[in-house]
Amino acid sequence: MQEWxxxxxxxxxxxLAAILQFIGARPAAGMTRKQKVMLWRxxxxxxxxxxxxxxxxxxFDRLGSAGRWARLAAFLVDYLVIGYDILRKxxxxxxxxxxxxxxxxMAVATLGALALAVYxxxxxxxxxxxxLFYQVGEWFQSYAVGKSRRNISDLMDIRPxxxxxxxxxxxxxxxxxxxxxxxxxxxxxxxKVPIDGTVVEGTSTLNTAALTGESLPREVQTGDEIISGxxxxxxxxxxxxxxxxxxxxVSKILDxxxxxxxxxxxxxxxxSRFAKIYTPAVCCAALALAVxxxxxxxxxxxxxxxxxxxxxxxxxxxxxxxxxxLVISIPLSFFAGIGGASKAGILVKGSNYLxxxxxxxxxxxxKTGTLTQGVFEVNGIHxxxxxxxxxxxxxxxxxSASSHPISKSLQRAYGKEIDRSRVSExxxxxxxxxxxVVDGRAVAAGNxxxxxxLGIPYISCHSVGTIIHxxxxxxYAGHIVISDVVKPCAxxxxxxxxxxxVHKTVMxxxxxxxxxxxxxxxxxxxxVYSQLLPAGKVEKVEELIRxxxxxxxxxxxxxxxxxxxxxxxxDIGIAMGAMGSDAAIEAADVVLMDDDPMKISKAIKISRxxxxxxxxxxxxxxxxxxxxxxxxxLGFANMxxxxxxxxxxxxxxxxxxxxxxxxxxx
Amino acid sequence: xxxxxxxxxxxxxxxxxxxxxxxxxxxxxxxxxxFMTLKxxxxxxxxxxxxxxxxxxxxxxxxVEDDCEIFL
Numbered sequence: 001m002q003e004w005x006x007x008x009x010x011x012x013x014x015x016l017a018a019i020l021q022f023i024g025a026r027p028a029a030g031m032t033r034k035q036k037v038m039l040w041r042x043x044x045x046x047x048x049x050x051x052x053x054x055x056x057x058x059x060f061d062r063l064g065s066a067g068r069w070a071r072l073a074a075f076l077v078d079y080l081v082i083g084y085d086i087l088r089k090x091x092x093x094x095x096x097x098x099x100x101x102x103x104x105x106m107a108v109a110t111l112g113a114l115a116l117a118v119y120x121x122x123x124x125x126x127x128x129x130x131x132l133f134y135q136v137g138e139w140f141q142s143y144a145v146g147k148s149r150r151n152i153s154d155l156m157d158i159r160p161x162x163x164x165x166x167x168x169x170x171x172x173x174x175x176x177x178x179x180x181x182x183x184x185x186x187x188x189x190x191x192k193v194p195i196d197g198t199v200v201e202g203t204s205t206l207n208t209a210a211l212t213g214e215s216l217p218r219e220v221q222t223g224d225e226i227i228s229g230x231x232x233x234x235x236x237x238x239x240x241x242x243x244x245x246x247x248x249x250v251s252k253i254l255d256x257x258x259x260x261x262x263x264x265x266x267x268x269x270x271x272s273r274f275a276k277i278y279t280p281a282v283c284c285a286a287l288a289l290a291v292x293x294x295x296x297x298x299x300x301x302x303x304x305x306x307x308x309x310x311x312x313x314x315x316x317x318x319x320x321x322x323x324x325x326l327v328i329s330i331p332l333s334f335f336a337g338i339g340g341a342s343k344a345g346i347l348v349k350g351s352n353y354l355x356x357x358x359x360x361x362x363x364x365x366x367k368t369g370t371l372t373q374g375v376f377e378v379n380g381i382h383x384x385x386x387x388x389x390x391x392x393x394x395x396x397x398x399x400s401a402s403s404h405p406i407s408k409s410l411q412r413a414y415g416k417e418i419d420r421s422r423v424s425e426x427x428x429x430x431x432x433x434x435x436x437v438v439d440g441r442a443v444a445a446g447n448x449x450x451x452x453x454l455g456i457p458y459i460s461c462h463s464v465g466t467i468i469h470x471x472x473x474x475x476y477a478g479h480i481v482i483s484d485v486v487k488p489c490a491x492x493x494x495x496x497x498x499x500x501x502v503h504k505t506v507m508x509x510x511x512x513x514x515x516x517x518x519x520x521x522x523x524x525x526x527x528v529y530s531q532l533l534p535a536g537k538v539e540k541v542e543e544l545i546r547x548x549x550x551x552x553x554x555x556x557x558x559x560x561x562x563x564x565x566x567x568x569x570x571d572i573g574i575a576m577g578a579m580g581s582d583a584a585i586e587a588a589d590v591v592l593m594d595d596d597p598m599k600i601s602k603a604i605k606i607s608r609x610x611x612x613x614x615x616x617x618x619x620x621x622x623x624x625x626x627x628x629x630x631x632x633x634l635g636f637a638n639m640x641x642x643x644x645x646x647x648x649x650x651x652x653x654x655x656x657x658x659x660x661x662x663x664x665x666x
Numbered sequence: 667x668x669x670x671x672x673x674x675x676x677x678x679x680x681x682x683x684x685x686x687x688x689x690x691x692x693x694x695x696x697x698x699x700x701f702m703t704l705k706x707x708x709x710x711x712x713x714x715x716x717x718x719x720x721x722x723x724x725x726x727x728x729x730v731e732d733d734c735e736i737f738l
Contacts, residue, residue, distance in 0.1 A: 034676070034733070088732075096730050101679060142676055149702060272682065328678050335702040 003053075006125065010050045013136060017043035030150060031143065038139050045082035045132055052078065053125060075124035076114075083110060083131040100279035102322045106134055109318040113639065116312060130319055130643045137647030141328055144654045148336060148661070159254055160194035160228065163245075176245040187237045193228045196248045197239040204235035211253070211345065211593050229253065252585055256347055265351035267614050271330045275323050282321040282629075289633055290314035313635060320628040320642035325621040329653035330614055333660045337610030340663035345593040346603045353589040356572045357607035361552035363502050363600065364541060366566070367509035367516065369559030370576055371493075371523060371597060372484040376406065376466070378413035379485065383459050384478035391470055391478055398436040398443045401426050406466060409482055429453070433468070444471040451476075464518045483515070491523050493597035500601045500608070503552070506544065508537050508566075537566045545571065557600055559584070574600060605666040613660050617653045624649045669716055671706045673699065674735040684734055687726040693719035706736060 021039045024031035031039075052074055060067035080087075083106075090107035093100075113127035162173040164186040171186060176194040179185060184200060187193050193206070203221040211229045220226055226239055228250035245251055264272075290313075294305040334351035341348050348354050365371050381388045396414035399407035400423055411418060426436040432453060433446015444454055451458040451469050456476050461467045465483025469476070487493075494505055506527040509516045516530035529540050545554050556563070556570035559577055564587040567573030575588035577595030585591055592599045628645045631637040637645075675681050681701035688697040688706065693714040699706045708723065710716050717738070724736045 092730070092732065138677075149704070275679075324677075324679075331678055331702060 006129070007050065007053060010046050010053070010129070010132075013132065014043055014046035014050065016136075017046065030147065032146065035139065035143060035146075038135065041081055042132065042135055042139065045078055045128070048078045048081065049125065049128055049132070072118060072124070075128060079110070079114065079124075079128050079131065082128065082135055083107075086131065086134075087111075100283060102279075102324055105279070105283070105318045105322055106131065109315045109639075112311065112315040112318075116308060116315075120308070126639050130639050133643045133647055134319075134322075137324075137643075137650055140647075140651055141324065141654060144651075144658070145328065145332060148332065148658050151339075151661070160192040160250065163194040164188070164191075179241055179245060181241055181244055183241050185239050185241060187232045187239060189232055189234055189236065191232055192250075193226055193230045193232060193237075193239065194248075194250070195239075195241045195245050196228050196243045197226055197241040199224050199226055199237055200240045201238035202235050204237050205233045206230040207233050208594075211249075253347065256349055256585065256591070265334060265355040267355065267611075267618070268330055268334065268351060271326050271618075275327055278323055279321075282318070285629075286314040286317045286321075289317055309635070312639075313632060316632045316637065316639045316642050317629060319639055320632050320637070320645060321625065322646045323625075324646070325625075325650040325653040326618065328650065329617045329621070329657045332654060333610060333614045333617060333657040336658055336660035337606060337613075337663075340610075340661045341603065341606045344599070344602060344606070344663055346599055346606065347591040347593065348603070348607075349589050349591075353572060354607045354610055356553050357555070357590060357604055358611040359551065359553040360555045360572065360604055361502060362504045362506065362544060362548055362554040363497055364506040364508060364544060364554060364556045364570065365525070366537070366556075366558040366563055367507055367511060367519060368484060369595070370557050371490045371507065371519065372486050375485070376409040376482050377485050378409060378480055379465060379483045380463055380481040382461060382463075382479055382481065383476075385475075386472075386477060392480065394438055394441075394443050394472060394477075395445050395468060395470055395480055397423050397438045398426070398434050398445045402428065402434065406468070406482055410468075410480070441473050445469070464515050484511075486519060486522060487595075487597060490597050493600060494523050494525060496598060496601035497604070500604045502601075502604070508532055508540055510534075534563075534565065537563070538569050541566055541569050545569075555600075557597075559595065563587075574603070602663075602666055606663045609663065609666060610660045613656055617656055621649050621653055667716065668707060668709045669720075671708065671720070672737040673704050673706045674737075675699075675701070675704070675731065676733060677701075680731045680734060683730045684727045687730045688723045691719065691723045691726050694723065697723075 017039050021036065021043065023029050024036050024039065057071070060071040063070055086103050086106050089103040093104055110127045110131045113130070114124065116122075117124045117127060160176055163176045163179050164171045165174050165179065165183060166172075166186055179195055185195060185197070189204070199220055199222050201222060203219070205217045205219055206226070208218055208230050210231065211227070217233060218230070220237070226237070228248040290311045293310050294307050297303040298305045334354060337354055338348050338351070348357070378392065381391060384391050392410065392413050396407075396410045397418065399410050400418045400420060422439050424437045426434060428434050429446065429450060432450040433444065435442065435444045437443070444450060444456070445468055447467065447469065448458065448460070451471065454471060454474075456471045456474065458469045458476050459479070461479055461481060463481045463483070465481050468480045468482065470478055470480065497505060504527065505525045506529070507516065507520050507525045508529050510532055511530055513530040516528050520528040532540060541554070541556055548554055553571040555572045555574055556566050557574045557576060558567055559575070563575075564583050567575060567584070567587040572590060573588040574590045574592060575584035576592045576597070590603055592603070624645060628637065628642060632642060673684070675684060678701045681699045684706070685697055685699040688694055688699070688708065693711050695709040695711045697706065697708045708716075708720070710719055720736065720738050724738065727734050727736060
């Protein structure tokens, strides 16, 4: 039975190696030369082992005493075919003073098993098969890691390879690094925008999916700012560059993403420290297992020592103890998590931030630009004595000379070109408003004070925001409400955060208490602090950090324009709508590429999923290892089982780690 | 001064070994090896010639892990 099983396994390995070799012949499979060589070695060793098993011991026995050595030589050749590199690495490790690694474990275990077999003239199969399966596991791991590395890198592939520069009427492709600021570059449909700049000619639609994870295309025309990394979809664009390539958005993002997994999380640190203690400890335990029980048997119990049994168990113990599943799957999980997040337009600057993000319990928002649009809009027109459009038209014309944000929003609401010739006698009354003559009619636009000043009775407004009363020809004509607009999905975003396990949401704003309270209650935010200066925001965040429970983490979400100090002070700083804002990319730990607040809860969910996978892998890998080690020490498991446990757990852990990449549905 | 180099190495543990070896090289202030992106970030000490230092780094890395490669 055992023999059938062994032969079956060997045949399976040989067939698998042959099939993989066949698949690997296509360039699309992306196998490296080293992997292909390894496949040949696995195939050759499996076939040779199978042949030797078929010939059997009897054939060698007929050769007499030389037969034993001939058999040993044949198996030794097979052993070297499959394991020579492991032996060499183990030897190098010893010479360099780094004795304990998995190569050393495998070399000692298999050489030991071979020596036992020589001594007994017994079964060489086991030692070689263990090495064979270990190599199969290593091969799979190297392939899976290489493949997922490529997949993840492809996701982040926004690096432009060239820029088109017109020289003497001919388009030339040059290295983006060599393009100076102020050069006009040409981007054709289907090409990536290589450098940040301003459109000087042409209109087109841009695909920003690679940057923001949003597939909604963006329209651009002459005069618009354009950021690198977008894909030009429809028309030819001429762009005057405003930055060098190295300073462009795309380079900054690439730099950030590529360096992300260099910042190691505590789980990763734990694993590398664990591996450093673990391997020597396991080696000592194995040594004890080989030496102590026989000595106890001889001297304590007066039994036969049974050296072979205990040495065999100690060797099996070594095979079972390989820590590769942990060492490889933890960084891979984080890498996949960061890759998945960046596909969704969420840039996480390091594994450690992903870890902190998953422990977020308090989210502090900046109001303007984060929960609200940050642009002022005409939100209501009340008590108007004429058509609303007409009233806005008068207001826009009267305010046409001002560059105040309020007048800008009035002009936007009017929506047509301002004909300055219709306006005359503009008088700005500082802090109150303006009076002007529009189309021959006296128009006054301003706050309560202006109306009081002019002695015109007005109707107060209950709405929150900036109120502009209008008087035409000395008579009250109604008022216009201008206020910041809450983002459409801000309320859902706050709810989603609660659902994702955030206990408390806080809003900080420089705005007046009335406006802040209204926004907060509309969105369902727990706590509000209003009328804060930028320094006050830092103080409030510090206060909240002091109050929070030990393990909870505080995240601050801002639009990055003047929040840099707060972003730095919070446990984790999240910058929104950061396309093109350097200060935000610099100061934040997590960067949301667009300004959709729903992404905050998504980022937290991604981090939770990733950390869940990390913990699963740690627990399963260490758990299975410990069970195996116990079984081996008690003599319930042989070397076959040990190597299967090792390779099996590793494959499961790697597959589980890759799951962290799939974040679309979160 | 900081520089980034592409590397080639097979396993996570080998990458850690390279990191150790590079850190111990004279002229290297700090070094991180990122196995996932196959990149090595090296920070050189003041006034060191990166080229000469990196030759040495490569030599030391090869010593601990012979099938690694650093593309200078």
